[in-house]
Amino acid sequence: MTCSESPWRATILTLFPDMFPGPLGVSLAGKALASGLWALEARDIRASATDRHRSVDDTPAGGGPGMVLRADVLAAAIDAADTGQSGPNDRPRLLMSPRGRPLTQSRVAELAAGPGPLIVCGRFEGIDERVIAARELEEVSIGDYVLSGGEVAAMVLVDACVRLLPGVMGKHASGTEESFSEGLLEYPQYTRPQEFEGRTIPEILVSGDHAKVAAWRQAEAEALTRARRPDLWAIKARQKRPKSTTDG
CATH class of the missing domain: 3.40.1280.10 (SPOUT methyltransferase, trefoil knot domain)
Structure with missing residues (x-):
């Protein structure tokens, strides 16, 4: 500004x-x-x-x-x-x-x-x-x-x-990779310790493979949205549906 x-x-x-x-x-x-x-x-x-x-x-x-x-x-x-x-x-x-x-x-x-x-x-x-x-x-x-x-x-x-104004959040990605930003609920988040009361961080998140991490997060976000917010999932599904070639 x-x-x-x-x-x-x-x-x-x-x-x-x-x-x-x-x-x-x-x-x-x-x-x-x-x-x-x-x-x-x-x-x-x-x-x-x-x-x-x-x-x-x-x-x-x-x-x-x-x-x-x-x-x-x-x-x-x-x-x-x-x-x-x-x-x-x-x-x-x-x-x-x-x-x-x-x-x-x-x-x-x-x-x-x-x-x-x-x-x-x-x-x-x-x-x-x-x-x-x-x-x-x-x-x-x-x-x-x-x-x-x-x-x-x-x-x-x-x-x-x-929180969306420039300079308010530390990282720009913080405002884009969260619930509703892409029409989906946010994927699960984890941090240290590696194990908590017998529960461990999913191995994919500590694998260092960024492509696989991104794919896992996308799949988790879709699964959560489908289970908890079927209304949002229905909208997302319509947006992803290819247009009919017979339209128009």
Whole structure:
């Protein structure tokens, strides 16, 4: 990164800005943050409230339990975060939501290659649907379960992106030879000691034959994916299937 380039930047809109950087402030992400390889900004949604109570939510239209984040307050928070940027559509705007599209390694790679996202962390029963449409928020899910809020999910997404930024990991191969990078789960890993409680490292891995090691790892990755993630294996199988000569 040259001096004229801006670092990858994550802007978090949350009711609890003190939750950040949290885990993002330690280990690889924390070291990269301290060295300026990326930047983090946690903004309080309540700062955009207009009444003296700093209200950000209201009861659901149509009735029901819980509260809903107001469209006007959240839209103002998003607009304030965009102030001074190159344009309203310059950065991806994400909403961490259990109803969003599942986060994938390919989407993470796309986000890591860009300027960095603005991430909205929902709370309560959710946010007003109108602000999702009006501010073109991309809903993203990290799994089929419900959290107390979007903050932990945002940390997951940011961590996944940061580790792919140039200079963050020690070896470039560390980011390419791992689960999901090629549509497969990662092969088993071993290290010293040679024997542990009667279990030894597979002989092929200490043979010094790099071609055979690569073939073993590929076969193990395929076997694990086939057994544990048949959904991923089905996609991989379709990609490997030769196109019909009668097509077109």
